[in-house]
Amino acid sequence: MIGIIANPSSGKDIRRLVAQGTVFDNMEKVNILQRIMAVIHSAGLRDVYMMPDAFSMSERVRNNLKKSLKIHVPIKKLDMICMNDQTDSVRAAKLLQQMGATAIITLGGDGTNRAVAKSCQKVPLIPLSTGTNNVFPKMIEGTMAGMAAVVVERDRDKRFVKMNRRKKLNIYKNHQLIDLALVDAAITNDRFVGARALYEVEALCELAVTTAKPDCLGMSAIAGSILPVGETDDYGLYLKVGKGGELKTWVPMAPGMMQCVTFESYRKIEENERFMIKTKEGMVALDGEREVPFNPEDRIDIALSLEGPYVVDINETLRHASQGGFFIEKDGQGLTKSKAYSFYMK
Amino acid sequence: MKITDEALVKLYGDMWLIRLFEQRAADLFATGQLPGFIHLGIGQEAFMAGTYHSLKPGDSVGTSHREHGLLLLLGIEPKSLMAELYGKETGCCKGKGGSMHACLPKNGALGCNGILGSAQTIINGYGFAHHVRNDGHIAVTIFGDGAANRGDVHEGMNLASVLNLPVVFIIVDNGYGISMSSKDSSVVPDLSARAAGYGIPGITVDGNDVLAVIEATGEAFKRAREGGGPSVVEFKTYRHRGHFEGDPTPYRSKDEVAAWMAKDPIPRLEKILLERHILSEDQMQAIKAEKVAIVDEAQKFAEDSPYPTGPESYADVYYHYEGSE
Numbered sequence: 001m002i003g004i005i006a007n008p009s010s011g012k013d014i015r016r017l018v019a020q021g022t023v024f025d026n027m028e029k030v031n032i033l034q035r036i037m038a039v040i041h042s043a044g045l046r047d048v049y050m051m052p053d054a055f056s057m058s059e060r061v062r063n064n065l066k067k068s069l070k071i072h073v074p075i076k077k078l079d080m081i082c083m084n085d086q087t088d089s090v091r092a093a094k095l096l097q098q099m100g101a102t103a104i105i106t107l108g109g110d111g112t113n114r115a116v117a118k119s120c121q122k123v124p125l126i127p128l129s130t131g132t133n134n135v136f137p138k139m140i141e142g143t144m145a146g147m148a149a150v151v152v153e154r155d156r157d158k159r160f161v162k163m164n165r166r167k168k169l170n171i172y173k174n175h176q177l178i179d180l181a182l183v184d185a186a187i188t189n190d191r192f193v194g195a196r197a198l199y200e201v202e203a204l205c206e207l208a209v210t211t212a213k214p215d216c217l218g219m220s221a222i223a224g225s226i227l228p229v230g231e232t233d234d235y236g237l238y239l240k241v242g243k244g245g246e247l248k249t250w251v252p253m254a255p256g257m258m259q260c261v262t263f264e265s266y267r268k269i270e271e272n273e274r275f276m277i278k279t280k281e282g283m284v285a286l287d288g289e290r291e292v293p294f295n296p297e298d299r300i301d302i303a304l305s306l307e308g309p310y311v312v313d314i315n316e317t318l319r320h321a322s323q324g325g326f327f328i329e330k331d332g333q334g335l336t337k338s339k340a341y342s343f344y345m346k
Numbered sequence: 347m348k349i350t351d352e353a354l355v356k357l358y359g360d361m362w363l364i365r366l367f368e369q370r371a372a373d374l375f376a377t378g379q380l381p382g383f384i385h386l387g388i389g390q391e392a393f394m395a396g397t398y399h400s401l402k403p404g405d406s407v408g409t410s411h412r413e414h415g416l417l418l419l420l421g422i423e424p425k426s427l428m429a430e431l432y433g434k435e436t437g438c439c440k441g442k443g444g445s446m447h448a449c450l451p452k453n454g455a456l457g458c459n460g461i462l463g464s465a466q467t468i469i470n471g472y473g474f475a476h477h478v479r480n481d482g483h484i485a486v487t488i489f490g491d492g493a494a495n496r497g498d499v500h501e502g503m504n505l506a507s508v509l510n511l512p513v514v515f516i517i518v519d520n521g522y523g524i525s526m527s528s529k530d531s532s533v534v535p536d537l538s539a540r541a542a543g544y545g546i547p548g549i550t551v552d553g554n555d556v557l558a559v560i561e562a563t564g565e566a567f568k569r570a571r572e573g574g575g576p577s578v579v580e581f582k583t584y585r586h587r588g589h590f591e592g593d594p595t596p597y598r599s600k601d602e603v604a605a606w607m608a609k610d611p612i613p614r615l616e617k618i619l620l621e622r623h624i625l626s627e628d629q630m631q632a633i634k635a636e637k638v639a640i641v642d643e644a645q646k647f648a649e650d651s652p653y654p655t656g657p658e659s660y661a662d663v664y665y666h667y668e669g670s671e
Binding site (some may be wrong): 195 | 529562
């Protein structure tokens with residue numbers, strides 16, 4: 001069974017006002033889902049569950065494919081109450097894991113995948129980006145994601161599926177594990193959550209990242225401007241940001257927005273290393289969104305774990321599937337029959 | 347985002363003033379003391395207080411029919427607004443505007459147009475005036491999810507974009523246009539997505555979080571003041587009452603109402619004020635008591651005021667052109 005979690009709220013945050021971000025309309029998400037579902041359907045797979053949402057994306061996908069491709073896609077909605085917030089993704093991921101999903105396709109940003117990772121540690125994710133500031137999910141054509149999902153579902157022996165386990169940062173407040181980040185945990189001097197998205201470098205005090213990429217936007221790019229750290233490297237990076245430092249780099253903080261960041265110091269974070277932050281009062285922003293406020297009497301610790309979610313490498317999976325003959329037509333059966341697959345699955 | 351403790355305390359007081367004023371209006375309407383229709387903004391205080399926080403004196407603000415609260419913050423005295431709801435001559439429009447058309451143009455409180463959705467073209471006139479005067483002020487228009495589907499709104503957004511006017515379109519999606527769910531009246535759940543069609547930014551924000559409202563309006567207003575042009579800011583919120591007082595709301599479920607009550611903006615701000623040690627429980631009670639006294643005074647003033655009589659009853663109702671009889 002394949003699961004789909006599409007966040008209807010992603011792609012509309014304040015970065016559209018303060019930077020050059022574009023609105024990612026939900027109709028475009030429906031369009032991507034149609035491409036994914038059309039591929040899954042053409043492979044003869046019918047067992048697909050999707051998170052319900054206020055926009056009724058699953059119904060729209062079903063209706064649109066019926067009209068355009070004349071196919072009936074029996075996409076099923078998860079049996080859950082929709083709260084129209086981040087907790088929907090958390091609950092949907094938990095349900096999909098319990099129901100034995102072989103893969104979960106996510107449409108959203110870093111925050112959506114963070115919510116999924118909170119409750120789902122075993123099922124591999126196929127994350128598609130529907131925004132501009134994302135590091136964890138890939139900006140890739142939905143058709144390819146659908147093909148990767150087909151390979152994961154069919155390739156039970158895991159001959160072709162290539163995946164890697166990502167890192168995460170565990171966040172402790174007063175010694176209690178309260179949250180996690182998949183890419184970055186930024187400590188800011190903000191006192192309030194507000195509109196959530198972090199875009200002002202002036203507010204930044206400390207930064208911990210699992211992944212430091214110079215070819216992305218936001219927090220990971222800050223770290224990536226000094227020392228790139230890959231998604232599968234077994235360490236992370238901690239940076240102390242401040243005007244007292246001598247090292248300055250230019251960083252793409254948001255779409256089209258370059259800002260100069262000054263560092264006091266930086267160092268690697270080792271696996272399971274747990275450290276206390278230095279800032280006395282402010283906010284912990286997780287994967288670019290202000291989430292956890294703390295006062296002077298609170299203690300905030302961050303620890304790097306290598307046991308984050310499994311993520312399917314779409315490009316490598318399709319490459320290996322191709323090399324293994326996964327896509328070869330057999331006996332004129334086409335993709336709608338599973339013979340070709342069963343031949344290669346033996 | 348930066349905001350002082352003093353500003354937060356003021357926001358808290360503002361939100362309570364709105365709620366208490368509206369609750370009193372509900373009570374007075376239920377006992378037959380207020381004429382006509384009233385549409386109350388209980389539950390929507392955060393977007394009103396937060397939007398006001400980001401405005402500057404001299405800005406022009408067109409409200410809808412559910413924003414008594416914003417009119418209070420824009421400078422209509424509670425006594426004057428309550429008298430207006432009563433239809434008394436001491437009201438801000440001498441009792442002839444009533445709930446729907448209460449306004450105070452000298453403070454930039456333009457009031458509500460009788461045809462919802464049409465004010466979004468009219469606001470461009472104010473925006474154009476600010477643009478021509480180059481006075482650094484902006485024009486803001488507030489409308490609901492129902493009005494957002496009307497044609498004039500799109501004409502207004504298009505023209506504002508073409509002329510790069512300092513206009514901010516604020517959509518208040520409170521779930522229903524009268525009894526029509528916004529889920530059933532629009533194919534896009536986040537109405538801010540409409541902005542993309544006019545080449546302007548659009549964002550959707552939790553309208554029950556006053557700090558999120560302040561950050562969103564702060565950036566949108568700043569952008570407009572600095573020549574960045576129009577934008578669309580959508581607030582997701584919920585009216586605790588029906589569309590109008592007396593509406594039994596058969597179109598919404600108890601579960602839905604309960605879920606939104608749990609997102610009530612005032613307790614959410616109280617939680618922040620307590621967590622950040624900005625106000626104690628006692629101090630919050632004192633602020634609330636102060637606002638109760640203001641509303642008591644407003645009610646008494648309105649009750650004691652006379653209705654317009656004689657020729658005054660007809661004054662200011664129709665415009666008399668020079669030479670006309």
